[in-house]
Amino acid sequence: MSKELKFAVLGGGSWATAIVKMLTENQEKVGWYMRNTEAISHIENEKHNPNYLSSVEFHTEQLELTEDIDTVVSKADILIFAIPSAFLETELKKLSASLAHKVIFSAIKGIVPETGLIVGEHFHDTYNIPFENIGVITGPCHAEEVALERLSYLTIACADKDKAELVAQNLSSDYIKTKISDDIIxxxxxxxxxxxxxxxxxxxxxxxxxxxxxxxxxxxxxxxxxxxxxxxxxxxxxxxxxxxxxxxxxxxxxxxxxxxxxxxxxxxxxxxxxxxxxxxxxxxxxxxxxxxxxxxxxxxxxxxxxxxxxxxxxxxxxxxxxxxxxxxxxxxx
Structure with a gap:
């Protein structure tokens, strides 16, 4: 797989903000979807998220911010979801762009209430995404320590080892150490x-x-x-x-x-x-x-x-x- 694949993060909270920060260490451009238009304007003008991890300063030329979920999904190849599980399906209902052929990684630590499934199983069962195109980003890692650039560790799980390694490489930095796993469930x-x-x-x-x-x-x-x-x-x-x-x-x-x-x-x-x-x-x-x-x-x-x-x-x-x-x-x- 090419390292040129484009990443996008969906979510506006602290963990989404931390993941965007990690990706900008390795990517020239990162797509970022959030529903809060005021937060988008603030980030564009003030270079930080006003509501979460406000100490993190972004180079806004690296960000493609949008409140349109279709735009970010259609442009990106690898989608990292960091929307709270209780609101995931509500956000996905806004989507008309196809998820087919997209690689989806979940940074959500919860169960989708509408189906009672973990996020990976939800995407597989509801949106017919094959398991080899689904992955998980897990800790031990707190967003607040990422913001402070304290040494942190991530585990990247996917049935497809190459996809896990690609995501791991793009989240790695001097302060983020990554390892991969095949235990997605x-x-x-x-x-x-x-x-x-x-x-x-x-x-x-x-x-x-x-x-x-x-x-x-x-x-x-x-x-x-x-x-x-x-x-x-x-x-x-x-x-x-x-x-x-x-x-x-x-x-x-x-x-x-x-x-x-x-x-x-x-x-x-x-x-x-x-x-x-x-x-x-x-x-x-x-x-x-x-x-x-x-x-x-x-x-x-x-x-x-x-x-x-x-x-x-x-x-x-x-x-x-x-x-x-x-x-x-x-x-x-």
Whole structure:
């Protein structure tokens, strides 16, 4: 595959902004779709996103900014989606340009609510995109640290090794190290599940649990993740690799983690609605908890998921966080 293929990023949030920054280290031009026309004007005039990672200054001659999704899709060869999963299908409904022959990489860490599928499966089933043209970009990596150019690591997964290597090369820099994987299903499920566990870590912190309990919670979380992913897609994988365990740890412990922040507010007594209004950002773990819980109910063989169950009970069943987590402490080892 040629290195001249054109990239475009779809989304206007912090992770989309970080990915555009990474790509501009290697590409002369990067397409960038966002629905916020005011943000586009601000970036064109002030050279930074006014709402997310505002410290990142862009050379605007490298950007092809547009609020027209058809324009960016028709011009680009490789599309990187970084739209929150809850809004992905709404944005795709605006699309009339064909996705046929496009290479699609998901930087979305969630489940599409309309279909209950991870993003890669959603594109495959709904838009007939072959799996060899679908990939995943996962961490451990926080957008805020990319903005600060702190050393960060990405895992690029795709069934087609050449496409994975191409995307990895174009995201790499002095401060971004990349590796590739063929576990497209497992890495994407891990990226979704770790948000639920980070939310659990936040709830525990908000309730006053300390580091000793958090270490037990994270230890149980990686094993629970391993059981869940194995039930979804059995293949040889090391669940302790950075795409799984590393991403879980950074999301569970980092001060930049919006899922931990959201959980912390719930633990401190905020309602779901008040926490969402206060944050003004999407915590993917909220939506993922419902989808993952429903999905496991469809497994032919049951899988033990006490942490997912506890988070779901608090968020969706009006469970008292203090009582639910006290019960959870007896289910962990």
């Amino acid at each position: 497992g890495t994407e499920y891990a990226a979704m599940l770790k948000n639920i566990y980070a939310l659990a870590a936040g709830i525990a912190h908000g309730l006053g649990y300390g580091d000793n309990f958090q270490s037990v919670l994270m230890s149980n979380a990686i094993r629970e993740m391993g059981r869940y992913i194995k039930r979804v897609h059995k293949m040889k994988r090391n669940i302790n690799n950075s795409a799984y365990l590393g991403d879980l740890l950074v999301t569970g412990y980092s001060v930049f983690s919006r899922n931990r922040m959201f959980g912390n507010m719930i633990g401190k007594g905020y309602t779901v609605k008040s926490a969402q209004m206060e944050m003004k950002m999407i915590a993917e773990g909220y939506y993922a908890a419902e989808s993952a819980y429903k999905m496991k109910g469809k497994f032919k063989k049951k899988v033990k998921t006490p942490i997912i169950d506890a988070v779901h009970k608090v968020l969706y069943e009006n469970g008292n966080a203090k009582k639910v987590f006290k019960e959870l402490t007896h289910k962990l080892d």
